[in-house]
Amino acid sequence: MSEVFLLKRKKLDSLKKMRDSFSGKEEIMECPKCREKMARQVLAMKKFICPECGHYYAVSARERIELICDTDSFREMDAGLKTRNPIKFPGYRKKLELMRNRTGLEDAVVTGIGKIEGEKVAIGVLDSSFLMGSMGTVVGERITRLAETARRKKLPLVIFSASGGARMQEGLFSLMQMAKTAAAVETFKNTGGLFISVLTNPTTGGVSASFASLGDIMIAEPEALICFAGPRVIQQTIGQELPEGFQRAEFLLEHGMLDMVVKRQDMKSILAKIIRIHSGGKSVK
Amino acid sequence: MEENKVLTPYDRVQIARMKNRPTVSDYIEALFDDFMELKGDRLGAEDASILGGIALFRGMPVTVIGHRKGRTTEDNIKYNFGMTSPEGYRKAVRLMKQAEKFKRPVITFVDTPGAYPGIEAETNGQSVAIAESIAKTITLKVPVITIITGEGSSGGALAISAGDSVWMLENAVYSILSPEGFAAIVWKDAKRAAEACDIMKITAGELLEYGLIDGIIPEGKQTLSAMRKMLFAELARLSRLSEQALVAERYRKYRHIEGEYAPSL
Numbered sequence: 001m002s003e004v005f006l007l008k009r010k011k012l013d014s015l016k017k018m019r020d021s022f023s024g025k026e027e028i029m030e031c032p033k034c035r036e037k038m039a040r041q042v043l044a045m046k047k048f049i050c051p052e053c054g055h056y057y058a059v060s061a062r063e064r065i066e067l068i069c070d071t072d073s074f075r076e077m078d079a080g081l082k083t084r085n086p087i088k089f090p091g092y093r094k095k096l097e098l099m100r101n102r103t104g105l106e107d108a109v110v111t112g113i114g115k116i117e118g119e120k121v122a123i124g125v126l127d128s129s130f131l132m133g134s135m136g137t138v139v140g141e142r143i144t145r146l147a148e149t150a151r152r153k154k155l156p157l158v159i160f161s162a163s164g165g166a167r168m169q170e171g172l173f174s175l176m177q178m179a180k181t182a183a184a185v186e187t188f189k190n191t192g193g194l195f196i197s198v199l200t201n202p203t204t205g206g207v208s209a210s211f212a213s214l215g216d217i218m219i220a221e222p223e224a225l226i227c228f229a230g231p232r233v234i235q236q237t238i239g240q241e242l243p244e245g246f247q248r249a250e251f252l253l254e255h256g257m258l259d260m261v262v263k264r265q266d267m268k269s270i271l272a273k274i275i276r277i278h279s280g281g282k283s284v285k
Numbered sequence: 286m287e288e289n290k291v292l293t294p295y296d297r298v299q300i301a302r303m304k305n306r307p308t309v310s311d312y313i314e315a316l317f318d319d320f321m322e323l324k325g326d327r328l329g330a331e332d333a334s335i336l337g338g339i340a341l342f343r344g345m346p347v348t349v350i351g352h353r354k355g356r357t358t359e360d361n362i363k364y365n366f367g368m369t370s371p372e373g374y375r376k377a378v379r380l381m382k383q384a385e386k387f388k389r390p391v392i393t394f395v396d397t398p399g400a401y402p403g404i405e406a407e408t409n410g411q412s413v414a415i416a417e418s419i420a421k422t423i424t425l426k427v428p429v430i431t432i433i434t435g436e437g438s439s440g441g442a443l444a445i446s447a448g449d450s451v452w453m454l455e456n457a458v459y460s461i462l463s464p465e466g467f468a469a470i471v472w473k474d475a476k477r478a479a480e481a482c483d484i485m486k487i488t489a490g491e492l493l494e495y496g497l498i499d500g501i502i503p504e505g506k507q508t509l510s511a512m513r514k515m516l517f518a519e520l521a522r523l524s525r526l527s528e529q530a531l532v533a534e535r536y537r538k539y540r541h542i543e544g545e546y547a548p549s550l
Contacts, residue, residue, distance in 0.1 A: 086495070086546035087486045138548045144540065166440075166461050168471050171486045172497055175461045176542045178440060179423055179447040183539050186420040206461075209400075209440040213416035228411040228440065229402030233466075237402050247407060257410050 031055050047264050056201065056221060056264060060103070061110040061127035064160055068268050069114035069123065076112040078145050081138050083107070087171040095131070095169075103130050107138035108163070111146040113155070117272035119279070122150035125160040128202065132164030135207050139167070140177025143211055147184035147195075156194040156275050157185070161212040165205020178210035185211045194278045196271060199226050199249070199258075217274055218258045220249035221267075226257075292456070294482035294491075298464060300456040301435045302398075309336050309351035309394040312434065315509050316516070317342050317349065323383075325376060332373030334365045334401070335445075337380045339389070342516060348384035350377050350445055351394030354435070367435075368401035371414030374444050378421045390428040390520055393445040398463055400441030418444035423539060426532060428523035430516060432502070433457045439466070449535050450519045451497075453489035455504040459497075460487040496544045 027040040034053035043050075047067055048057040059067065065074050085092050100106060108130040114123050124146045126133040135143075143159065150157040166174040189195050197215025199208070201224040209228050220226060227247040235242060245251045249261045262270050292300075300306070313320050317340035325331045336353040339346065352369065355361040384391045400411055422429055422445060431448035437459035446459075453459060461467065464478035467485060486492065489501045502511045523531060541547065 080550045081548045082550070083548050084543075084546045086543065087484065089484060137543050137546065141548050168461060168467055171461055171484075172459060172492060172495075173543055173546060175439065175443055176497060176539065178443055179419055180539045180542060182416060182419045183423040183447075183536055186424050187536060190424065206440055208412040209415040210419060211416070213413045214420055226412070227407055228400060228415065229407065233402050234404065234407065238404065242404065246404070251408075255408055255410070257413055 029057065031057075049264055056223065058128055058162070058201065059264075060129060061105065061125040061160075064125045065110065065112075065114065065123070067264070068116060068158075068160075068271065070116065070118065074112055074114035074123070076110060077149065078111060078142050080106060081141060083136055083138050083170065085170075086137065086173045087169075089169040089171070092169045099130050103127065105130050107142075108133045108135070108167075109139045109142050111142045113149070113153075116158070116268060116275065119272055119275045120155055121158050121271075121275065122146050122153070122155045123158045123160075126162045126207070128162040128164070131167065131169075133162045133207070134164050134167035134174070135177050135181075135210075136167035136170035136174050137177060140174075140180050143177075143181045144184040147181070147188045147193075147211075150193055151188045151191055154193070156196065156278065157188060158196045158198065158271060159211065159215075160198045160200055161203040161207055162200045163203055163205070163207035163212075165207055165209075174206065178206050181211040182214060185214050189214070189216060194275070196274060198262075198267070198271075200224050202226070204228070204230055219260055219262050219267075219270070220252065220258050221264060222249055222261055224249045226252050293479075294458070294485070294488050295464070295479040297456045297488055298436070298458050298478075298482055301458050304356055306435055308354050308356070309349075309396065309434070310353070312394055312432075312512070313338075313340065313349055313351075316512060317347070320349065323380060325379075326372045327379060328372070328375055330372035332365075332370050332376060333363055334367055334369045334397075335373035335377055337376055342392075342520070345520065346387070346389045347520075348380055348389045348391045349394070350380055350391060351434075352397040352442075352445075354396055365401055367397040368399060369397060369441055369444070370401045370403070370406040371409045371411050374400075374414040374418040377445055378418050381421050381425055385426050388427055390430065390523065391422075391425065391448075392516065393422075393429065393431045393448060395431060395433040395437045395442050395446045395459075396435035396457075397438060397441045398436055399438040399466070400444070415440045415444045419447055423447045423535060424532060426528045428520065428526075428531060429535075430519050430523070432512065433459050433498075436460075436463070438463045447539065449523055449531065449538070450499045452500045452502055452515060453492065453498050454502050454508070455489055457489060458487040459489075459492055460485055495546070497542065 033055040036052040111124040320340035322338040429448035468477040469475040
């Protein structure tokens, strides 16, 4: 049985290699909306937007940084921080190892200093492919350190969120990260700092109910799901159909929860513009 | 006390949810003088799931904010079973700002199964309301003392529970999510709530050991006197701090809340 499986696997691998050698790329992506197939690197050039139907693919933290920061301008901070598995959740360490191998990330966030159109920023990006981008002690600590660095260096703070919420596997320690990150960004803002929060699909639960909703400027990507309680939970509670477009970026914009919805291809220039307005002169010329 | 040693975490969840358990109104009546309820968020709504107001504690003016549950079904419907909507959190923030202006300490009572998961609550910005309530609590320039009296579940609890000093009743529980919600997310099976309780670390004893709370108030005849004693001592201690020192100390508390479990290289 296992030999058959191995053989199959080998065949698949060789097929994949052959295909890759034709395209010169590693990974083929299929659009979940229109089923269009495309090499990942080609898709990267399209900013991970399906050229056929306009679907927004999830963007990994590293890819997001490449989309937003000037070439080679990003310097990562606080790499290597690892959770101590505070509530000794069964199987958690193994799961983390698996996630690390699969994503090449240490946890669900990447933070550091980079430049956006020449403007220096403290930037953090959550990655939904790592345990749903959930916030445990590592994500909380890195977001907090990022806000503190931004405060010390007097830099604008930009955080791209993509998260299912607080990380269950770290219990109340995860809930405490909501308090900790809220304290960090609020203190940063109270000392004059500019915090731009960008919500991408999905931003929910304990992340949307803490630092991610505290931006001086609140931006979302089109159609991003943004909520506290997810649609399924609400449907179960009230037992009726949800309104069309409910909890999507455009819905939040309409109800006053966002400043703007910005297309992925415009995000970098919009961020740069906001930062420039905040760093400009204080008197008319 | 003796029999409590054999209570499982899930038993405590059941106790914390008991209908005849004292509510915030009972504590207010027993602990404070001259309580006056203050209502409304000044943005168009009054959410009765949060009870707020001003009172005297041993002659000292304080602001009191708490989740409200009822004993009868009728009351519970009025208070939405302690599940707060954005309007309730906005009322809490309003009362905290007012407390700051008049330099009154804030005492919060936490007892909620979680923030209300409804269409209107989401439409009116549940996330923003909770985030702003946490941010206000945690940067407030007056002392904040929190007592978790029943269930303290999820962001709905944290909105008013990030105090300088956080206490739990002996049988109260404090958790990232209700055990049912936790089991539903982790195992896709809400019926495994009892099992979830065993690994979630939600009891006062476990959380005190972790340093995530500051103390436990015993339940029984001595509950009220223990609460009074604690409030008196903590108000005295925190009132001695300058505004700046108070805010800095609270920041440090949550900055390093993980203690020895802080993530490391």
